Amino acid sequence: MTFTFEVLVTLKPGLADPQGKAVEASLPAMGFANVSGVHVGRHVRLDVEATNEATAAAQVEEVARRLLSNPVIEDFRVLQSATADGAA
């Protein structure tokens, strides 16, 4: 069965986020003075072939920890988005 997951990788709180600051700096000129706290991270979607959801989820956690994020400066969160074929 194929399970689709999404991994959201975000900078740990307090670290410098120049991309977020660049977005924030552009907002007032566009009329969005009420938007703040912008933080830019990565979104990764992936398909996992596994016999059950728990196995797939555990693998995604490991991929996220070892390959998709830098644990020193980043946190990640896993969302399951869909089962590609049939019921879970």
Place this chain on the structure above:
Amino acid sequence: MTFTFEVLVTLKPGLADPQGKAVEASLPAMGFANVSGVHVGRHVRLDVEATNEATAAAQVEEVARRLLSNPVIEDFRVLQSATADGAA
């Protein structure tokens, strides 16, 4: 009231995704031969100060369309993650 949103920006299907391919190429060596379909995009979190959720959501849509994504090659999706102060 402050509303927190997350915007997920993804490449449109069919476009070359070198970051995703790089991740996929690393997976077999790490023992994850069953992981495929990797696509890398951006995750942006932002706070919007507004009187109600509908206004805030409409603004986030506009920010995502005009500033956070390139509509020629990217799609985006908005998730509302939380209300910072009190009930929505």
